[in-house]
Amino acid sequence: MPRFTTEIVVRFNHVDxxxxxxYPRYYEMINQASEIWxxxxxxxxxxxxxxEGWAVPLAHLESSFKNPSYLNDRLTFAxxxxxxxxxxxxxxxxxxCKDEVRFLTRQSIVWVNHKTxxxxxxxxxxxxxxxxxxxxxxxxxxx
Numbered sequence: 509m510p511r512f513t514t515e516i517v518v519r520f521n522h523v524d525x526x527x528x529x530x531y532p533r534y535y536e537m538i539n540q541a542s543e544i545w546x547x548x549x550x551x552x553x554x555x556x557x558x559x560e561g562w563a564v565p566l567a568h569l570e571s572s573f574k575n576p577s578y579l580n581d582r583l584t585f586a587x588x589x590x591x592x593x594x595x596x597x598x599x600x601x602x603x604x605c606k607d608e609v610r611f612l613t614r615q616s617i618v619w620v621n622h623k624t625x626x627x628x629x630x631x632x633x634x635x636x637x638x639x640x641x642x643x644x645x646x647x648x649x650x651x
Contacts (some may be wrong), residue, residue, distance in 0.1 A: 510593070510601075510641070510643055511586040511587055511588040511602070511623050511641065511643070511647075512545045512548075512549045512586070512587045512588070513584055513585065513586045513587070514541050514544045514545070514548070514584075514585050514587075515582050515583065515584055515585075516537050516540060516541065516582075516583050516585060517580065517581070517582050517583070518577055518578060518579055518580060518581045518582075518583060519579070520535070520579060521533075522579075522588070522612065523569070523579050525577070526577055527536045527578055527579055528576040528577065529576065529577040529581075531573065531577070533557070534571070534573075534603070534611050534613075535569075537583065538585065538587065538601055538603070538604075538613050538615070538616045539566075541585035541587055541601065542564075542587065542599070542601075542615075542617070545587050546564075548569075549637065549640075549641070550634060550637045551637070552634055552637075553647055558622055561623065562617075562619060562620070562622055563616065563619060563620050563622040563625070564597070564617040564618065564619055564620070565618060565620060565625070566615060566616070566617055567596065567617060568614075568615060568616040569613065569614070569615045569616075570613070570614050570615075571611065571612060571613045571614075572612045572613075573610075573611055574609045574610055574611060574612065575608055575609065575610050576610070577603075577605060577610050577611075581605045581610075581621060582605060583603050583604070583605050584603070584604050584605065585602075585603050586601065586602045586603075587599055587600070587601050587636070587641070588600045588601075588641050588642075588643040588647060588648075589638050589639070589641045589642050590642075590643055590645065590648055592630065592635060592638055592639065592642070593631070594627075594629055595618050595619045595620070595627035595628055595629060595630060596616055596617070596618050596619075596627075597616065597617050597618075597619070597630070597638060598614070598615075598616050599613075599614070599615050599617065600613075600614055600643060600648050600649050601613040601614075601615070602649055612649050614649070628637070
């Protein structure tokens with residue numbers, strides 16, 4: 509299955525004094541890529557999600573830093589779904605620049621009621637759209 513891709517340009521606020529991406533900024537960027545996925549691929553932007561009483565907080569995160577990224581690099585974030593449960597969505601994100609892997613991430617987000625922060629069942633229409641990004645085992649990344 510195809511991964512959803514989006515590009516984020518490394519800006520001055522992303523880099524440290526050595527001119528490379530300061531590692532916490534990658535987490536901001538993967539969050540941005542996930543938010544763009546919800547908006548563009550799932551047609552369910554965060555403002556609408558929150559207005560309808562839902563949220564998708566992070567439950568688990570693991571990463572591997574492969575190569576440095578620099579100011580003005582155009583990073584491609586390729587997001588795929590490895591598993592969808594009742595409320596949990598496991599994502600695989602490969603971050604590249606000019607075909608070089610920079611950063612690998614596996615994360616789990618959980619569909620929750622925004623007010624109670626209790627897990628809830630993913631709505632069927634959103635689940636169906638997510639299933640369009642399900643990866644085969646061979647397409648998953650190894651950190």
